[in-house]
Amino acid sequence: MASNKFIKILVFFLLLTLYGSLLIYKIELPSGDDMARHLKNGELILRGDFRIIYSNLYTYTEPEHPFVNHNWLFAVMAHLFYLGIGWAGLVIFKTIVFLAAFCLVFAIAVRKSNFWLASVLSLPTIMILMARTILRPEMMSFLFIAISLYLLADLNEHPQSKRIFWLIPVQLIWVNMHLFFIVGIALVGGFLIEKFIKDYKNFRKNQLTKKLAFLLLALIAVSLINPNGLEGALYPVNIFNNYGINVLENYPPSYFLKSSPPLDNIPIRFFQWAAVILAVSFLINRRAMPIFYFLAAAATAMGGFMMFRLLSFFGLVFLPAASSNLKNIFIWLKNKFKKSILGDNLERISIITFIIFICYLIFLGNTGSLLNYKKLGLGLTANSNQAANFFIEQDLQGPIFNDFDSGSYLIYRLYPRWKVFVDNRPEAHSATFLSETYMSALSSEDGWQNIDAQYGFNTIFLYMYSRNGHMRSFTINRIYDPNWRLVYANSYNLILVRNNIENKKVIDEFEITPENVQIKLEGLSRSQNYDDQVAAADIYNLLGRFDLGREKLYSVAQKWPEKGKIWLVLGYLELEKNPVMATAHFERAISSGYKTPEAYASLGTSYKRIGEDEKAEEAFGTVLKIDPSYFDSK
Template identity: 35%
Template sequence: MSAARSARIFILGFLLALAGYVTNQKIELTTADLGRHLKNGEIFFNEGIIPQTNFYSYTHPDHPVVNHHWGAGAIFYLVRQAAGFGGLSLFFMAASLAAFLLVFDLAARSSCFEAAAVLSMVTLPLLGSRSEIRPEVLSCLFIAFFLWVLWDLRNFRRWRWVLPVVQAAWVNTHIYFFFGPCLIGLFLLDRLVGRQGNWRQDVKHLGQAIFLCAAAAMINPAGPRGVLYPLLIFRSYEYRLFENQSVSFLERLNINYSPIANFKIALGILAVSWVIWFVKTKRLAAGRIILSLAAGLLAWTAVRNLALFGHLSLPLMAANFGLFFPRAGQDKSRWGESWRFNRLAPACFLAGIFLLTMSRFNPEPFRFAKKGLGLQPGTQNAAGFFVRENIQGPVFNNYDIGGYLIYYLYPGRRVFVDNRPEAYPGSFFKDVYVPMQEHDEAWNQADARYNFNAIFFYRHDLTPWGQNFLIQRIRDPRWAPVFVDEERIVFLRRNGPNRKTIEQFELPREMFSIKRQG
């Protein structure tokens, strides 16, 4: 084995290790959607039901829901049953690495291995912005696979019949399934504009692929409504989520979200690569241009898409900068036989410097304390206390902790709310959930309506109404704090059915101090 080949294997191993590291974190079940996904999977396999209403909640149990990620819940449940939460962490890392490998292969084939390796250092930190186990990782994998198949039309001819099969799985696992036909459409447009080679046959095959993928998307429990759901989901979205906010919105509020610095650097490099492409070729690559614009726009308008931008931008940048490098399999005589090897050392040096720089801009993916497999220590303690003491509801909980309660308490107890704005009427958040935490009058009205006996709250809720609510309940003599840990707090009504638990576990109010966050 040549020295250059050995060095490339070493660098690829390093990149995979780095990708695994930045996408890994211990499972934070308290504020994650994962608990609900696992419960969906459990219900599917044990009862043969795909939930189509909000039956986890006692406030709006009949509200219709398009369960667009039920398949992801089924997959997560099977993995958890077979290998525990540690195995679920490994599964997420494996899916993330597979997506990265596919786009890295495209980048290396579009330029050269060394260029792809250096550019990966720009995009890898972005992957760490979505290191929580979500169905979204399957969309990243499927998008990477579609790109890998479509990028080279010779590859497409071999793999095109697999795309509808993947599309059928995709529509049942994550709402980004519409990217499948859209990606095919971009490459079809590229062939129509370029009209090179056997373009008519390519257009025909790409058109067939769009039709078959569109038909495959109909294979979901909600049928046509499920296909149209990406257009409908925000109709009654009355609760603002951090992940759906734009870069400019967060900057206006002076919110220091560190991945934005990485994104701006990557976006700038992508823009420079297109300037170089136009200057050198004077050609229009319509499909890739639109894909670049779409990837940048998606990430800019919703920070949840920063990791997706990281995947998409790598092969796009490499293809443009590939004008300066010999591609894989290309004659390298004019570069010298040792071209690749001679550039491995400086490439590694520059990549290492960039990595150190990025760890300063965006330290979150590199924090060792959050790394590991399985659940965060102590995750089960609060729910275990609740079940062990047989605490009676109804329970009032905040938005963040809903998935946690669904996982540990359903079906014995249902939640007031969970982290799915689309599963509740818009008026519920605007007229009930937020006001009852802001104003005592609204809280008393809701309390009279629902007759709460317990409060189960994520105590690092950064919303102004959530912080105000906790302060008021600590001061409220009608409610007794009985459990608190790093993330969760439980209150019980003094004159309710949980009096014995209060007598045994009430916490002194002096142990609580008021410190607003955010």
Template identity: 30%
Template sequence: MAYVKKLKPIIPFLLFFLLAFTYTFILAKPINLAVTDIGRHLVNGREVIAQNWQILYKNTYSFSMPNQPFVNHHWFSGVVFWLVYSIGGFHSLHLFHTGILLAFFGLFFVLLKKHSSWLMSFLLCLFSLIFLAGRTEIRPESFGFLLLAIVLLIIQKIRSEKQLSWKTSTILIITQLIWVNLHISFVFGMFTFALFTLIEKTITKTLNKNNQNKLIVTTILMGLVNLINPNTIQGALTPFMIFQDYGYRVYENQNLWFLRNMYQGPVIPLVFIISLIIFLIILFMEFPRNYIFEKAMAITGVFLGLNALRNTPLFVIFTFPLLAQAMYQLVKIIRKKITFEQPKLTSFLAITIPFLIIWISLGSTDVFRKTNKGFVFGLIPNQQEALNFLNKLPNNAKVFNNYDVGSLLVFSFYPDKKVFVDNRPEAFSSDFFQNLYIPMQNSDTIWQQALAKYDFNFIVFGHKDLTPWAQAFMKARLRDQAWKIIYIDETIIVFAKDIPDNQDLIKQFMVEVPLSRLRI
């Protein structure tokens, strides 16, 4: 018994160690520059440090729409990523990003404990990995998750102490100032604190008038510092305007009802089930008056989660605090009303059964299915070879590329060469996507017109692009004798136009590729 008491203080650390180990395993899979944004973010950081300010306002990476206005709402993330990358390449960047997400996860673990118990928090955090595992790439949004957890914990601190110190207020304002330059998710920090202020001022009223006024002042100042970004008011309003001219349908931005028959895995059904549970909890369970904030947050989380697949981590962050409190309350009711003959055995089963169910659920999904076993950091195999090959293309190359590989090419080409398109729909007009980019892949006539206009002499294409237009384009080029394959790996294929200027590259690198190797 004395031994158990000695262990008790370190139990939270042991539980989080298990969580952190599991999450690290999920995050430790190699980076594929051909399907992620990180290459472009790194160039953003490098160019800002070099004082190339135009990347903050224009689509300078592209030769097809170089003067298209663009609000670079994640520029500071690029600076941070570039500085870390400068220390140790992609390995140091991967480890740093893993650390950011583990820091978020640790704070989330503490946040859920404040609504339940360490054990309940552990089980819910373990369960949350099913949702978080879908967002493992190195993205600026990871900073958003960390900062949102910080804001939520600060709100808990204000509630427990029943006061807001000016020091805490300053931390919130500085957090918001940093966040508005890191990622577009800054809007959730502003929204969360403004919602808390509104509910506290009008409904719960647990703070005295002086502290309520401090909440209002802090909220106003948090709103004002959103203007301190390179694009000022336009940058502050970007979360509300980014989809106004969004001409390319991105899978992760689609709502869950639209994706219900396309997405393989448990995430979408679980979001629907938890959303229903949340509404039942709100309707039928009694909570202390100050839990109105958690209810409002949960409703917000349900809306966000159902609205877009990419929002599933936000769904977890916003809904799980109420879920934790409800489950904790339910367990207390069961313990009070039911007397167990063997309480120790019952407690053991109550812990082990949910743990096993969650662990089996994790194991039966793609969470633990990785091509490279174990903990792997850095680039996927052979990607450095691809980068080395792309550097062999002449500086006067006019490259047609598809949407997916745009970020890879920005990383490889800029500033010597520019890309045709990259994976930022907001940086290109809807007219560009709908009347040029897609039609030129579907129609040989339009392709020939674009070829005459842009004088393409190379094509770099992500051959795993399963869109109908990409498939049609790949089939056409493989039959087109005017183009020769000079490079292929697991993700990209490079064609050179059969012209005199390209003969040296064609003679040195031309390869015959069986169609079975391509997904067409």
């Protein structure tokens, strides 16, 4: 008995270690991370400046644009924690919150089935939860949803218990921390619907339904207790608004399956498989179907298929729901195994194999193999503050033109001395401003000239790897624009200043040109960090030094041959002059895991160039299998 208990503790510890290994990674402030802005929000509120709750305080372009700050309380909490434990402590706090949410749904799953079934189903659950592991207010919704599910499960077992009323203060906190507070109301409403369907004749007389009805009304009433009242309570419907700019996390998972390499899409694939498994489990268990979990699963699955940002919430429902539905099948299989020739030995072998498999996944998590592009560790990445430090130390002046991704970073480091052109919250601006002003500046030279004349920019601050399709051409245009001079570059950001007498000192000392770029980027180029060296190659190419860029990329490819994107970029560089070499690079990119429509289309093009028509058609056929509309959109 003691041995069995120890094994269960070990397995549960390994599951937590696995999930934890996917949560502990460094924060990259310049890469559009919202947390920087949340800390500034908390700082201002604690100083007694409440304007940020109602207005677009940080921008000089639309300072009067009405704004509902639905996570002000999270900002206050995060800033207080930051003062005490710093960035490293915030990463640990995030990890604790996500692990606590997992522990609660795991406990429900065990109560509804047994430890081993819950443990097995925890693996796909963790892979789904891996989709959203960022330090941001959303993590509190994970915790509050788990608390709601746990207290509702407890109420089902103990109808007389008053613990369920803890959801009222939870809702009060939730409505001021994250817009998904509406889920708390929906969960109680779904639980009430289940009670009505099961006992509609006695629905009004049932004490439990009266308790739930009161709780539902209380949660709705409490949701009005926020700085924006009814407007704040109704704010979640705005998630479907047209912001005037593409919000990547609001795209459906199908978009990422078409555009990203398979390693990036692990959570999406597990979500799809888990949705099918759960649907089948409801069919198998249809006579004793848990209506509440069916409603919750249907809602979260639908949300997950509609928006990537909603995908992980399905995992919180999947674990207890699938455990409940598959309990009898699991018991039947377990008894079958016991009656087999191996008997108890088969059970031991299965447990040992399961433990080894979890350890293997932990190894992948700790080596970063499951966390593409993330840097393991605590606190900030090494270069997170460098660009802002340069801006401050060299006393650069505004007005600043910045891209959308840089908004939060600049707010955190430069406000109140300087305001930004665009915040990185789409809801903080009008759709007209984002589509007709911001996007026009990026996509059209005439648009840029008009907006530059209107605002008189002195500094341009850009995130190098923005996923905005116009950013690359805009950056090149500015670098070759005689009115601007590139004075700073690192693995995240580029800073340009207007070519005028006021900036002459900075330009004379720091300007980066095609002639001196090798000297200016010596530190970046000689770094042993993959991202630094890739950034150096990118900047060489931006400045027209393709000789240096090609040399650096080949050097990077030798050190990190497993990075598929490097081979793809090398293929582009060689395609015109050496299509045979380009073909080899595209093949290497695909074999390294970069199996995207873009990679296969490039391979098909290179095959065409060297006369391999049959292979070209095969590559183009693969493109259409992944994304049937790929060539239509080009």
